[in-house]
Amino acid sequence: MKVLILDDQYSKVETFCRVLNKLTPCKIDHVSNSKDALKYLYDNSDVDLLIVDLQIPEVLGGDVLVDGGVKFLEYIELNTSYQLPKHVVGATAYAESYCEYKEYFENRGWRLVQGTESETFFESLFSTIINYTRKEFQKFDIAIITALRKTEFEAILSLLHDLSKVQFKNDSNIYYIGSITISSGEIKSVIATSCPRMGIAAATALSTRILLRHNPEYIIMTGIAAGIKGKVKLGDILVAEPSWEWGSGKLTVREGKPTFLSSPHQLHIHSNLSPILSDLSAQRTYLDEIQHSAKELGLECSNQLNMHVGPVASGAVVLEEPETVELIKAQNRDTIGIDMEAYGVMASANYAYSNPTNSIVIKSVCDFANIDKNDDLQPYAAFTSAAFAIKLIQNHLFN
Structure with a gap:
């Protein structure tokens, strides 16, 4: 104290x-x-x-x-x-x-x-x-959050077995606290929870509350996302770098037709993290091991597991519509994925304190945001993103 x-x-x-x-x-x-x-x-x-x-x-x-x-x-x-x-x-x-x-x-x-x-x-x-x-106001080294209690947060609990359930005064959320041992043998404290609902607003509110109360060195979100077909494959792990809100801009009329003029504000992960993540992607570090662990749990995907670091857009709706996906791709031609929370978490980390907190959003592809999507790959995607986050914490973030 x-x-x-x-x-x-x-x-x-x-x-x-x-x-x-x-x-x-x-x-x-x-x-x-x-x-x-x-x-x-x-x-x-x-x-x-x-x-x-x-x-x-x-x-x-x-x-x-x-x-x-x-x-x-x-x-x-x-x-x-x-x-x-x-x-x-x-x-x-x-x-x-x-x-x-x-x-x-x-x-x-x-x-x-x-x-x-x-x-x-x-x-x-x-x-x-x-x-x-x-x-x-106990300080924790790492905060881990997910959007969904079912599937996404269950994957976190399956990997961190010794977390204890707690509740705080004037807070309806349920939290889990515990520790994780990193490669040096040092023990780091962890607080983990899920958002009360999906979306940027809920993720922003929860992240800000955790940052102000518990001041973690890292805040990490894991879970599922839509991938951009041709850029990534089903099951692949995505790390958001950068993230932005794809619905930010102005809706006007041009030549008698509604026209959306985007005004994206992109948020980046810390510059020290980019080369670490890029190297892990290029070397395919941990990926075969994670996919094997998933298979042992009965979670399978026909594609070889890969990891990508690239632009991930966030928006307020679940997408099943190709024209909107094309609009998002036009905002950043290198876009690899779309989710509903990444920008909210990264915005909170940037603005809650005068010195930004390290934020990392790691999500795996469960569909391509089209009408053919289904929920079959959600448990696999939730597990692989969570497993990669744990490996990152154990071996790289505190070196």
Whole structure:
């Protein structure tokens, strides 16, 4: 747990440190003025708890301001360069300040206390915050999501056997948490779940919630997608690079006919990942092994399993119509696939924090978005995409 204490009275700081260290392992940093606190928060975006005295100076050696702590909080609230800590506790030894600013703290879900409280009181207060933070805001190294609970998420659960089911307060989604051992022997923590429904909006909302609560280093989506005939084959694994929303643009009339003028905004995976994935594709790494594992489970495809890195478009509808597929191909002639969620996941990863999170969308082809499509290959596609994602995590992402 990362804690910042902003207070110029060292006896109080010692009390807070003693109580916190008694309750849980903590990384506690202390500053005595607003200027140093601003620098700390600028450099550290993952503070779990901020304890701030209301009476502090702006700079080291400066005069103590009776509302210095409040001015500091107001500044970081308004300035997007700073990320607010997950929990804020204000402290003051003055009854007048307590009465004046108690509502200010309560309106923000924070706590203001009088610094004259006993250690027992602070032990109870900090224990509540720590327990809540552990459950609601535990950091995970990897987040894995799918669009569908059935088939897609079942494939994840079949490969990660030791995940435990959890639910969080004010969240109807069911999550699974656990760990995965990577090739170095290091253990990485995992949180996994499926969207409440298909589509960009649901994927964006879920991804953003996970990113803000759990701050994973990687967010990965697996599942099924439509392939572009002639570019890929049924069963092939696709990695979205880049992704865009194919329905973004303007619908107008040209020569008496409705005409769609596309305006795609493409999102890319991190530049460090592209050569890794391209090499795995060229070398066909893991593919025969994954296809053999699928066959042992009774999941088969007549085509040899291949993996492709290329453009995958996302849209709000399930496609069974060749003319729309041609429209999408016209937006990027190298398009290899179409799905309903990739752009939402990658957009969340790019915008949830000022520093983008690594996002990877891995889906396997179960149809060609035409009227002849059926669900026969969905279990195979769900398994192969999930299996490749696990291999990627175990052997490449943390090297």
